[in-house]
Amino acid sequence: MSIKIKTFASLSCALALSFGGALNAHAAGAGAGAISVKDAWVRWLPNNLPAAGYVTLVNASDKPVDLVDVSSKDYGGAMLHQTVSNGSSQQMVMVDKLTVPAHGQASISPGGYHVMLEDAKHKIAPGDTVHLTLKFSDGETLDTPFAVKSPAQTK
Numbered sequence: 001m002s003i004k005i006k007t008f009a010s011l012s013c014a015l016a017l018s019f020g021g022a023l024n025a026h027a028a029g030a031g032a033g034a035i036s037v038k039d040a041w042v043r044w045l046p047n048n049l050p051a052a053g054y055v056t057l058v059n060a061s062d063k064p065v066d067l068v069d070v071s072s073k074d075y076g077g078a079m080l081h082q083t084v085s086n087g088s089s090q091q092m093v094m095v096d097k098l099t100v101p102a103h104g105q106a107s108i109s110p111g112g113y114h115v116m117l118e119d120a121k122h123k124i125a126p127g128d129t130v131h132l133t134l135k136f137s138d139g140e141t142l143d144t145p146f147a148v149k150s151p152a153q154t155k
């Protein structure tokens with residue numbers, strides 16, 4: 001995955017790290033990129049079943065920005081999926097990118113999109129925080145903390 005990072009993406013990543021990994025460093029309007037995140041959480045399932053990551057992406061700029069890649073140091077697999085109805089059944093399809101409109105937002109939320117999280121690299125349980133790395137078409141990379149919740153906590 002890291003071979004896909006362009007030089008400027010690495011720079012913005014380094015900037016983010018210089019905030020000491022503080023939560024919402026970007027959301028606080030630290031002058032970084034166009035995209036900020038809110039409501040980042042993971043629906044955890046028992047027995048090593050795949051988990052689902054949800055987050056709302058907010059674009060403060062006057063140009064559309066695409067989410068183009070998701071990865072995680074906490075999971076072996078992180079993929080953006082969309083749930084689509086197919087007659088009476090539902091199925092998941094892979095999504096290459098998700099556009100966040102100018103001065104708008106895009107929600108990765110139950111029933112629509114989710115980040116499928118497979119092969120946890122260590123024991124993860126409700127109450128934990130995991131990190132997903134979100135890469136955008138403008139070169140921005142956000143290392144985003146996600147709150148892990150049990151199904152009972154999420155309704």
Ligand SMILES: [Cu+2]
Nearest residue numbers: 081092114116
């Ligand atoms: Cu999925």
